[in-house]
Amino acid sequence: MQTEIDLWELAAPAFVRALPALLEVYRAAMDPPRDQLTGRRAIMERHAGHPRFRSFTAVRTSDGNAVGFGYGFHGRHGQWWHDVISDELRRRDPEAERRWFGDAFEIAELHVLPEWQGRGIGRRILEALTADRPEPTAVLSTHSGPTRAQALYRSCGFTEVLTDFRFPGSPDQPFTIMAAPLPLPAAPHPRSAGRSPGSRSTG
Template identity: 50%
Template sequence: MIALRRVGPDEFSNRLDSVLEIYTAAMEPPPDQLTGRQTIMGNHAAHPGFSCLFAETSDGVPVGVAYGFHGMPGQWWHDVVYQAVTDQLGQKKAYDWFGDALEIAEVHVHPDHQGKGIGRALVTALCAGRRERTAVLSTRDQPTAARHLYRSLGFADLLTWFVFPGGYEHYAIAGAVLPLSERPDGTAPLA
């Protein structure tokens, strides 16, 4: 039995090793990136509106994690993506999507527990009750299970084939209007 448990910034920071273990199992990043990734994740806990959920087994072992916070100017991801959306879609679209957004920074489920609805439960619970107008995220620009999940929850591609500065992988930047509503067509129009 898997249960979701919300944790605050302090417990999240104290359990960064568990977060990193799930991230590593799910994403298989190069080992030389892990120290930097852990630092970035730790810094996220200080952002306004930070919220984290662990998916845990009945004995408290985390098998999934999702967290996000209120995106705003001065945060690296927000600034990079806001500018890219402005350049490609215009200032109004960038503001509509990122002016009052929950930035979903990480969603990961250990491979041994994928395909059981844990990712869907994590994203849905993370977005539930948020006061922001939209939720935004980045995900690998490939036909992955995660990409399918986000589309089924109403996330629509805002940018595709996007490469972050200093990176090499292609990402899709996606957004959904809150509250989430599952949409079979994968669209998420702004009201």
């Protein structure tokens, strides 16, 4: 099946309007407990107000239905994730904290519907998110283990800066914090599947 996929850049107001559809992608990709989705929506709405917010949604050209999305923003003191991670990294390795978190683009979410995974869509979203950013680094957290997400991030130049990290309130789930210099290296072998030339901006 060769289906065209477009990338739409959604500015914060359009992103908030699209949240019901994007949460469906999140639910299918992450399979979280149902009762966490309301809280997740509130977090995403708050994230849309963070500085230099940028989001991309992958949609089927034929009907505009979302099959994936990702977003991030400029990290700074006062944001929950930024403070939790940078405090811990500063304790373990102050030089690494300065290098990676001093002026970073923080990638908060990246998800693709299960039936669309493995076709280069996650990579396209990640590349679009990180293109032409003013920040010299990108940082993110991801579940520990040999996941597809980690394979993608590694192949884009991300390395581990914190391993076996437990967020407050989730002591049973180990996370890995990864960081990469920006710009990311050019893709080693651009894929053709699902690729269409343009991306579109929506305010």
